[in-house]
């Protein structure tokens with residue numbers, strides 16, 4: 001499997017940059033929640049995750065009774081045995097009744113899947129793949145919770161549909177950010193390890209194709225701006241020959257204006273093409289639009305109460321001032337001894353300010369937002385993946401799709417809101433979904449700095465119908481004393 005990573009830090013492409021940066025300000029209007037109810041406190045219920053962590057965490061000294069400390073010190077990692085148990089639970093989104101052997105996959109692809117350490121398909125893989133691999137090809141609009149293996153599902157379908165004897169692009173996959181495009185390319189590379197004849201080309205910012213060139217790679221993975229440029233201006237591949245079109249994070253591609261126009265323009269130029277849409281969230285209007293766009297698609301939807309994952313435990317800390325908020329972060333920093341954390345800010349300005357202040361105070365943190373150039377962004381993400389920095393301070397640009405295994409904690413320094421300052425529930429779900437991937441445990445902590453933010457938090461809680469427990473700031477202070 002050869003993927004073309006070379007030369008993608010060449011010349012700047014301002015149009016693509018502007019569009020990619022829009023993702024930071026994604027605003028899918030939040031829906032009004034039902035009546036607000038008071039936040040629940042952690043209980044001693046054996047089903048309560050906190051109680052679960054308490055009993056499992058035998059190594060903690062008895063004096064360290066703080067909830068936050070326990071949460072952050074606990075290894076939130078599932079062993080393969082635990083994952084096996086989860087995958088046998090019919091209520092889990094990772095449940096599968098079948099094995100990869102039962103799926104209509106080529107032997108080389110099964111080999112690739114096993115080489116990645118996958119033992120059994122997740123629910124979305126098990127149910128989407130027979131549809132995606134059927135003859136004649138069927139269209140699919142699929143929803144499945146974050147971290148449940150959607151990427152593997154569509155990558156397996158993409159690889160299955162390639163005819164390596166034909167040296168032109170046959171599969172096109174669009175992602176909203178180039179980090180995500182690169183990550184998907186990596187999955188293609190790993191899963192296609194035993195199909196070395198299948199070649200991938202990235203259509204991302206700063207990749208360029210000389211005029212008159214015709215691409216010979218089989219799969220194009222890219223962002224909408226660059227793909228539009230290549231399809232309609234450079235004309236280095238023929239959209240009419242694309243047999244599979246995949247829209248990852250489909251809801252944001254449909255709901256964000258620039259991406260919407262480009263994705264639809266591309267879709268309209270396809271002929272006899274199988275279309276697949278994947279996301280963890282679909283706003284009602286977006287789903288309606290998607291169903292109109294692909295009227296004959298099989299639709300796999302989740303009920304609202306199924307959208308958020310029980311293995312991600314949600315908390316909030318009440319802060320009375322910006323200083324309190326900063327203090328909460330600085331304190332949390334001290335307790336990140338295992339795993340890693342992503343801290344989401346609503347603007348680049350806040351993210352930069354927070355990172356600068358933490359660094360000034362002697363903490364080691366990474367900062368990633370849309371204003372950084374390509375090489376900086378990739379360098380920062382690679383360092384975070386490699387745990388060189390355990391904390392990544394970022395914006396919505398990293399809210400979707402990014403899969404960094406060791407992330408055990410997501411902090412919403414600012415809660416996600418749309419342009420009307422209403423709760424952006426979809427972005428919330430994607431942000432917290434950066435932890436708790438594929439059955440692992442995860443923690444999400446929201447900083448609430450006043451009545452308006454509390455309303456936003458209540459809306460999010462009511463929207464998903466899941467408790468968001470209060471963490472007492474006094475505990476945090478207590479922890480600090482214990483730690484020193």
Ligand SMILES: Nc1ncnc2c1ncn2[C@@H]1O[C@H](COP(=O)(O)OP(=O)(O)OP(=O)(O)O)[C@@H](O)[C@H]1O
Pocket residue numbers: 117118119120121122125144145146147148149150151152153279280400401402403405433437438
């Ligand atoms: N069948 C499987 N067995 C074990 N691990 C798996 C399996 N499928 C996927 N994974 C792993 O689970 C993690 C999450 O998968 P993936 O990134 O595909 O989720 P996703 O549903 O696309 O998430 P998001 O909604 O955030 O885009 C990845 O690290 C992936 O390697």
